[in-house]
Amino acid sequence: MRQIDLDSTEFFSRNGYLRLAAFHSPARLAALRQRLLAETSRLSRAEGVARTLRKLPVFQQIGKLSSAIAAQDAHEVLVTPELIAQITRLAGRAPSGIQRTQLLLSPARQGDWTLQGLNWHVDIAAKQRNHLPGIQAFFLIDDVAPHGGATLALAGSQRLIPEQANAPSPLREALRMRENPEARLRELGVSIIEMCGRAGDVFLMDMRVLHTPSVNASKQVRLMATCRCLFNS
Ligand SMILES: O=C(O)CCC(=O)C(=O)O
Numbered sequence: 001m002r003q004i005d006l007d008s009t010e011f012f013s014r015n016g017y018l019r020l021a022a023f024h025s026p027a028r029l030a031a032l033r034q035r036l037l038a039e040t041s042r043l044s045r046a047e048g049v050a051r052t053l054r055k056l057p058v059f060q061q062i063g064k065l066s067s068a069i070a071a072q073d074a075h076e077v078l079v080t081p082e083l084i085a086q087i088t089r090l091a092g093r094a095p096s097g098i099q100r101t102q103l104l105l106s107p108a109r110q111g112d113w114t115l116q117g118l119n120w121h122v123d124i125a126a127k128q129r130n131h132l133p134g135i136q137a138f139f140l141i142d143d144v145a146p147h148g149g150a151t152l153a154l155a156g157s158q159r160l161i162p163e164q165a166n167a168p169s170p171l172r173e174a175l176r177m178r179e180n181p182e183a184r185l186r187e188l189g190v191s192i193i194e195m196c197g198r199a200g201d202v203f204l205m206d207m208r209v210l211h212t213p214s215v216n217a218s219k220q221v222r223l224m225a226t227c228r229c230l231f232n233s
Contacts, residue, residue, distance in 0.1 A: 012090055016158040016209040017193060020086065023202040024078065024139070032077050033141050033199065033223060039069045040105060040221045058110050059119055059213045062149075066103040071225070075101040078139045079227050083202065087135050087229050090204060095134070095229035104138075106149035106213070106222035113147035113217040115182075115192070120154070120175050120212045123228065129161045134207035134230040142223040144196045149216025150224065151203075156190035158208035171210065195224070 012018040043049045043065065053061050078101055088094045124133050144150045154171065162169050174184040185191060194214070195203045205211065207228065216222045 009090060012204065012206070014159075015155040016206040017153055017155055018090065018204045019195075019197070020202040020204065022198065022200045023083070024080075024200040026199060028077060029141055029199055032074060035073075036069065036103070036105065036141060036223050037221070040065065040107075040223075043068055044107065044221075053107055058215055061110065062104060062106050062213055065105045065107055069103060069105065071101060071103045074103060074141075074225050075227070078141075078225055079137070083137065084229070087137070087204065091132055091135060091231060093231060096232040097230040099228045099230070101139075101225050101227040104151065104213075104222070104224040104226055106216040108216060108219050108221050110149065110216045113215050115175075116178065118152070118175075118212040118214065120172070120210045122208060122210060124207055124230075125165070129163070129208075131233050132206060132208070132231060133233075134228055136205045136207050136226060136228045138195050138203040138205065139225045139227075140195070140197055140199055140201045140223075141225060142199050142220070144222055144224065145218050145220070146194060146196050147215070148196055148218035148220060149214055149222030150194050150196040151211055151226075152214045153193050153195065153203075153205055153209050153211040154185070154190050155193045155209070157210045158206045160188065160190065161208060175210075 008018055056064060138151055157171055160171055170188055174181050177184055
């Protein structure tokens with residue numbers, strides 16, 4: 001097993017994420033990947049389902065498709081003791097809770113890729129800005145191309161949480177900009193990363209990091225999954 005070294009720990013604490021390339025082998029993912037491809041293909045050929053999906057806003061399509069397919073085996077395949085050991089090493093302590101793995105599936109050809117109108121959010125409110133509340137793992141079950149619907153994260157945003165929850169956030173203002181939000185984000189010391197790559201890659205993300213679903217502009221269904229590991233304060 002590859003160890004998380006000091007450089008990785010520092011990278012994670014500065015950027016709020018870490019990519020573990022080829023963490024799972026293709027052989028480990030093969031049966032899950034095949035089943036999800038078969039199920040998503042069957043659903044896209046079922047005229048009623050396909051029509052319902054097309055009528056939904058882009059991000060609701062993800063929830064609808066993901067919940068239409070059972071994911072019992074995904075947790076055992078993806079959330080291995082080795083992964084929990086890596087998360088424990090990164091956080092300096094073991095998670096106090098590990099949620100069940102959820103599928104993140106996007107239909108193919110959702111439209112043009114864009115940074116406009118995305119749903120940037122954090123999943124849990126950090127009680128203390130300096131406390132790591134959890135690490136969320138994102139799994140690539142199949143290859144995901146750039147603009148192929150991978151989760152986007154705002155690397156470094158965990159360092160810029162406003163003191164008051166309702167205080168104006170320069171990050172949110174930058175994300176709403178119509179022209180070149182990325183330049184303004186760079187000035188603020190953060191950058192957008194797209195969790196695309198090869199089947200077997202895993203991204204670990206500090207749960208204070210802003211992230212969002214994105215549009216799948218590719219011809220291939222997006223097969224990802226996620227699991228949240230939480231820490232007591
Ligand atoms: O890639 C996606 O669909 C977004 C996932 C997400 O926002 C989450 O799991 O919290």
